[in-house]
Amino acid sequence: MSYPFLKGHGTENDFVVLPDADGTVHGDLSADRVRALCDRRAGIGGDGVLRAVRRDGDWFMDYRNADGSVSEMCGNGIRVFARYLHEREGEPFPMKIQTRDGIKVVDRTGDDYTADLGSPEVFGETHVTVMGTTFAARHVSMGNPHAVAFVDNLAQAGPLLEEPEHDDAVYPDGVNVEFVVRRGEHHVAMRVHERGSGETRSCGTGACAVAVATSLVDDAPRGTPYRVDVPGGTLTITWTEDDRVLLTGPAVLVAEGLTDL
Numbered sequence: 590m591s592y593p594f595l596k597g598h599g600t601e602n603d604f605v606v607l608p609d610a611d612g613t614v615h616g617d618l619s620a621d622r623v624r625a626l627c628d629r630r631a632g633i634g635g636d637g638v639l640r641a642v643r644r645d646g647d648w649f650m651d652y653r654n655a656d657g658s659v660s661e662m663c664g665n666g667i668r669v670f671a672r673y674l675h676e677r678e679g680e681p682f683p684m685k686i687q688t689r690d691g692i693k694v695v696d697r698t699g700d701d702y703t704a705d706l707g708s709p710e711v712f713g714e715t716h717v718t719v720m721g722t723t724f725a726a727r728h729v730s731m732g733n734p735h736a737v738a739f740v741d742n743l744a745q746a747g748p749l750l751e752e753p754e755h756d757d758a759v760y761p762d763g764v765n766v767e768f769v770v771r772r773g774e775h776h777v778a779m780r781v782h783e784r785g786s787g788e789t790r791s792c793g794t795g796a797c798a799v800a801v802a803t804s805l806v807d808d809a810p811r812g813t814p815y816r817v818d819v820p821g822g823t824l825t826i827t828w829t830e831d832d833r834v835l836l837t838g839p840a841v842l843v844a845e846g847l848t849d850l
């Protein structure tokens with residue numbers, strides 16, 4: 590059976606969007622189907638899938654990683670999701686979106702989409718090991734788990750071909766790992782290895798975790814915008830005085846069609 594899909598990205602973190610308003614098209618979206626859709630050679634290709642389903646009068650973003658696993662939150666995905674809801678479902682901005690990490694609000698100014706991801710949780714130091722090298726890292730939760738490691742240069746993380754090793758007591762469900770370098774005042778650059786997707790060109794929640802960890806090191810006043818460069822573009826993150834993390838960046842829809850995958 591053929592069903593509709595769209596393809597989009599936020600700073601080149603790319604997603605397959607599956608419209609499923611009443612939950613009848615993809616009610617039991619299996620991990621196998623997600624992997625087939627995200628396959629970059631035999632499928633549509635993507636770092637993840639965003640299933641759009643109505644729940645209790647709101648839209649719910651049912652996010653899946655490319656390997657079929659679920660995550661609580663996706664910061665680039667929710668901006669793409671909001672653009673889809675606005676352009677195809679007529680939802681006005683600002684809009685509320687349900688996620689596994691609760692309700693988030695997305696607004697738009699010109700080509701910039703801002704997602705209010707709520708309060709971060711900042712934990713202590715931990716460590717991750719990547720291809721045999723161990724890095725100290727700060728544990729930050731943006732609803733989903735992150736390890737933020739400051740490095741001297743982004744090549745130090747190596748090819749990021751393997752799942753980083755982590756402390757299972759700290760991250761029982763796996764972890765997204767960000768490597769960060771300074772570029773200037775309130776300006777950093779990062780690479781990321783995402784749980785369930787491998788190295789990606791961007792991670793919105795990862796950029797937020799990086800901005801939070803960096804502003805703590807800087808002792809920056811709340812409300813200071815941080816510029817976070819990722820391989821796929823640039824994101825701006827503001828940790829507000831009332832303890833909310835605002836993620837601003839582009840959201841692009843590039844294709845739509847029918848698939849029988």
Ligand SMILES: N[C@@H](CCC[C@H](N)C(=O)O)C(=O)O
Nearest residue numbers: 660663664665733792793794
């Ligand atoms: N790319 C996303 C995060 C997607 C989920 C992540 N891989 C996880 O498993 O937590 C983003 O933009 O935040």
